[in-house]
Amino acid sequence: MEAVSNFLASDLFYRFRKSPVAVLAFIVTAVLVLSALFAPLIAPQNPFDPGSLNLMNGFSLPGEPNQFTGEIFMFGTDDQGRDVFSTILYGLRISLFVGFSAVIFAMVLGSVLGLIAGYTGGRTDTIIMRIADIQLTFPAILVALLIFGIAKGITPPSYRDEVAIWVLILAIGLSDWVQFARVVRGATLVERNKEYVQAAKLIGRKPMAIMLKHILPNTLGPVLVIATISLALAIIAEATLSFLGVGAPPTQPSLGTLIRIGQGFLFSGEYWILLYPALTLLALALSVNLLGDWLRDALNPKLK
Amino acid sequence: MTTPLLSVRDLVIKFPTRHGPLTAVDGVSFDLAAGEVLGVVGESGAGKSLTGSAIIGLLDPPGHIASGEIYLKGERIDNLRAEDMRAIRGRRIGMVFQDPLTSLNPLYTIADQLIETIRTHLRLSEREARKRAIGLLDDVGIPAASRRIDDYPHQFSGGMRQRVVIALALAAEPELVIADEPTTALDVSVQAQIIDVLKEQCTQHGASVILITHDMGVIAETADRVAVMYSGRIAEIGPVREIIQNAKHPYTSGLMGSIPTLAQEEDRLVQIPGAMPRLSDIPPGCPFNPRCDKVFDKCRVHRPSLIPVENREVACWLYEDAEAKGAAL
Amino acid sequence: MTEFSAQLDTPLIQVANLSCVFDVSKPWLNRVVERESKQFLRAVDDVSFEIRKGETLALVGESGSGKSTIAKMLVGLLEPSAGTILFDGQPMVIDSSERMMELRKRFQMIFQSPYASLNPRWKVADVIAEPMVVLGVEKDSAKIQARVGELLELVGLSAADGAKFPHEFSGGQRQRIAIARALSSNPDFVVCDEPTSALDVSVQAQILNLMRDLQDQLGLTYLFISHDLSVVRHMADRIGVLYLGALVEIADSKELFKAPQHPYTRMLLDAVPDLEMTGRQRKEVEGEIPNPINPPPGCTFHPRCPFANERCKGEVPHWTETRTGVVACHGVEEGRIPAAEMVR
Structure with missing residues (x-):
């Protein structure tokens, strides 16, 4: 309770309230995340349960009664009579799950490597940061494609669909750790020379304890900012991979998969199968990105 | 009466915050005669640097002059447009920073x-200006000035750089130089030189x-x-020698006692309990009252203004009677 | 301090021929391209001194004098390049051996900046308890809590302040917290590295008084590092003057101020502003500190010294015993430097 009231009284919350963009972005993000979480409760049908589908409902126009069954679908249906609104809700779940997991993976990996590089310095630092530099010369999506390809090559075909999501997370996470490592290393270089770290060294604390208990908590501010911005990028990366057909399988479609499927119908006039998933992706990526931008500005002491 | 070179009247500087405006400088007034050196001393947060910045029109936003006036030779300068102020800065007021x-x-x-x-401020040719520049560097004690003038700032040591800054401040023959902590960043032995x-x-x-x-x-x-500042106000102002040897304001005398000196033999330094209040909770009445050992009821309620005592002014109710007596005489 | 005068003669700290050399070379590639050789900075050059139990030794010097480097080596934060440090007869090594962890309980440090020396994410009570917990001085959490409260009260704060975060305190209060942390493992020896240079004068007086009271109360031994001679005069029993990494004079505090021997000491004293307005005529201080990477040969002070001669330019001076202590100066040794005026 104290933490909550402290937060409500904090400068951060004050600045949040004063920024309409941030509030709007937060509301959109929250609505999307909540509807993904509670998709089974909200969605009119389970689009992946063949029993709940009615082929007669195929290609229903959005918001109009179906010519055969008279049912109304807010966002229309696809060729098999799947409610697009429901597929979007379930697709959001996959997109957000992959995005969050990939960012957490990248954050943990990057922070640990950045801490070690910054604190130990010397050769360890050089090796870690050179690897990071090399990886940074390739576009992240290319790195993800490469990792995805390798992973696909080494998994037996019967497991591919099951592990696809996890491979996706691994691929996006590995392509994204570098910026966490850089930011944490930079903060660590500053913090490790501060006198409170000297005071801890003086009483013989081990490097591990100093890194985790003293330095890490003081690097969390910038990490949080990077994580938010990365989340938007990870969601887009996932959508890109899925759109290219190498991401989430059609049995577990993410927003990207839905867009890929939808574009096949675009030229025959069934625009809604593409349009609504694309708008949802846009809203999600944009609002998360705006939140990240706002957070970066709000936590930047120079702009205060 | 002759017009003082600089006259600051009831200067108030405020910072807007979400909890309402903070008053960082509150009713500061003083005059500066031509050729005079006025020291402004105070602890961090006392408002001394802000007062200096306000005079040269370089207050960092959101800080701003909420009320009061500043006159340079009788001409008001606190409400000038930015470009007019720029013409005064450098030309009529020189600056030396920490x-x-x-x-x-x-x-x-x-x-x-x-x-x-x-050349911005004086009508001189390139050659004459260069000659003058070398002369200025010579004056501030830069050896081989005619050669070193073509060096970059990083080629000078800290003390030499500060000499260059002094030369720069004096380049346009200003009437007033504002020096804000000019020696703080320097080594002890260099401080004295500067x-x-x-x-x-x-x-x-x-x-x-x-x-x-x-x-x-x-x-x-x-x-x-010297003007001694405390919590954005002048506590005491007067001739340096007298204030150092015989401070009237309890804060000034505490401050003087707390400075360790080479001559003193006693074991303990005089200490003022507590610390200067934050801007957000300056107590009513005299801002020094919670730390003052001579405090009485009036101090907690009414804010003292500067009261003339002998040849100085003190913002302390202890000297209220002195003023009355002075008036009676 | 008088109660401890009986033990005054046993040195608690013995420092012999301590040196610290930093490699300040450019990266390898730059050196190859620019054809430069490696560069070294002798931050501390062959320094020896002792600190007796219960006394305060002050090391005074300007920037680049190596005073903070010595402080760091004394508490094991920096490995000496050469020389030995004995703590109560035991060698100081940077490792986590049991012997060393036992030794770590006995020394502590108070740092210069009260803003950087407390972890901003830790509660004050945790900051103060850390040395106690890590060094195993106290294991029972109720006792730790009680001890933290005692320590807070000892340094003039209240026990309830432990629940707050450092940013809720002023600079002076934070330095009190840092002192409480330093005392938490019950050390004998505390290195104070410019403990008041970031504070305002009126707060400085509080902290200096507190440190003296604690010394009397707990029988602490201090190494006091400062650039400010008037602060040092107030705190120290003996004073060592450092110039460019080397000690140039060690003397009894009172004697040093009455009769400074080394020309650099005299110059430093002359540079102190005259607050008493005695009208003391200050001598013009000459020059600035040279680049420590290429220090002058011979006596490093000779380019600024009004008494320097040919010998000073070529030969490094060694210790000369004087009436007041020891001094490293050819001029004093040869007796060609006029006696210092004893005005103060």
């Missing part, structure tokens, strides 16, 4: 910067000086008069 690197542009040679300043140069050069060029510092020692060596 960190010489903030006053010098690292990308230009000393010659470039000095000549530019001289104080000497500053004082000597300003006297020679006939410039008045406002010397802002936390170091009473620097003031003692340099200033004619």
Whole structure:
């Protein structure tokens, strides 16, 4: 309770309230995340349960009664009579799950490597940061494609669909750790020379304890900012991979998969199968990105 | 009565915050005569640097002058447009800051910067300006000035840089030089040199000086008069010698006692309990009342204004009677 | 301090021929391209001294004098390049051996900046308890809590302040917290590295008084590092003056101020502003500190010294015993430097 009231009284919350963009972005993000979480409760049908589908409902126009069954679908249906609104809700779940997991993976990996590089310095630092530099010369999506390809090559075909999501997370996470490592290393270089770290060294604390208990908590501010911005990028990366057909399988479609499927119908006039998933992706990526931008500005002491 | 060179009247500087405006400088008034060196001393947060910044029109936003007036030779300067103020800054008011690197542009040679300043404000040819620049550097004690003038700031040591800044401040023959902690970033042995140069050069060029510092020692060596600031107000103002030897305001005398000196033999330093209040909770009445050992009821309620005592002014209710007596005489 | 005068003669700290050399070379590639050789900075050069139990030794010097480097080596934060440090007869090594962890309980440090020396994410109570917990001085959490409260009260704060975060305190209060932390493992020896240079004068007086009271109360031994001679005069029993990494004079505090021997000491004293307005005529201080990477040969002070002669330019001076202590100066040794005026 104290933490909550402290937060409500904090400068951060004050600045949040004063920024309409941030509030709007937060509301959109929250609505999307909540509807993904509670998709089974909200969605009119389970689009992946063949029993709940009615082929007669195929290609229903959005918001109009179906010519055969008279049912109304807010966002229309696809060729098999799947409610697009429901597929979007379930697709959001996959997109957000992959995005969050990939960012957490990248954050943990990057922070640990950045801490070690910054604190130990010397050769360890050089090796870690050179690897990071090399990886940074390739576009992240290319790195993800490469990792995805390798992973696909080494998994037996019967497991591919099951592990696809996890491979996706691994691929996006590995392509994204570098910026966490850089930011944490930079903060660590500053913090490790501060006198409170000297005071801890003086009483013989081990490097591990100093890194985790003293330095890490003081690097969390910038990490949080990077994580938010990365989340938007990870969601887009996932959508890109899925759109290219190498991401989430059609049995577990993410927003990207839905867009890929939808574009096949675009030229025959069934625009809604593409349009609504694309708008949802846009809203999600944009609002998360705006939140990240706002957070970066709000936590930047120079702009205060 | 002659017009003072600089006159600050009831200066109030406020910072808007989400909890309402904070008053960082609250009703500061003083006069500065031509050729005079006024020391402004106080602890961090006392408002001394803000007062200096307000005079040269360089208050960092969101800080702003909420009320009060500043006159330079009788002409009001606190409400000038930015470009008019720019013409005064450098030409009529020179500046010396704590960190010489903030006053010098690292990308230009000393010659470039000095000549530019001289030619912006004085009608001189390039050659004459250069000659004048070398002369100025010579005056502030830069060896081989004619050769070193073409060096970049980073080629000078900290003390030499501060000498260059003093030369730069005096380049356009200003009437007033504001020096904000000019020696704080320097080594002890260099500090003394810079104080000497500053004082000597300003006297020679006939410039008045406002010397802002936390170091009473620097003031003692340099200033004619001193204003002691506390919580954004002047606690006591008067001739340096008298204030150092016989402070009237309880804060000033506590401050003087707390400075360790080379001569003293006693074991304990005088200490003032507590610390200066934050701007957000300055107590009513006299801001020093919670720390004062001579406090009485009136101090907690009414704010004292500067009361003339002998040849100085003290903002303390202890001297209220002295004023009455003075009036009776 | 008088109660401890009986033990004054046993040195608690013995420092012999301590040196610290930093490699300040440019990266390898730059050196190859620019054809430069490696560069070294002798931050501390062959320094020896002792600190007796219960006394305060002050090391005074300007920037680049190596005073903070010595402080760091004394508490094991920096490995000496050469020389030995004995703590109560035991060698100081940087490792986590049991012997060393036992030794770590006995020394502590108070740092210069009260803003950087407390972890901003830790509660004050945790900051103060850390040395106690890590060094195993106290294991029972109720006792730790009680001890933290005692320590807070000892340094003039209240026990309830432990629940707050450092940013809720002023600079002076934070330095009190840092002192409480330093005392938490019950050390004998505390290194104070410019403990008041970031504070305002009126707060400085509080902290200096507190440190003296604690010394009397707990029988602490201090190494006090400062650039400010008037602060040092107030705190120290003996004073060592450092110039460019080397000690140039060690003397009894009172004697040093009455009769400074080394020309550098005299210059430093002359540079102190005269607050008493005695009208003391200050001598012009000459020059600035040279680049420590290429220090002058012979006596490093000779380019600024009014008494320097040919010998000073070529030959490094060694210790000469004087009436007041020891001094490293050819001029004093040869007796060609006029006696210092004893005005103060």
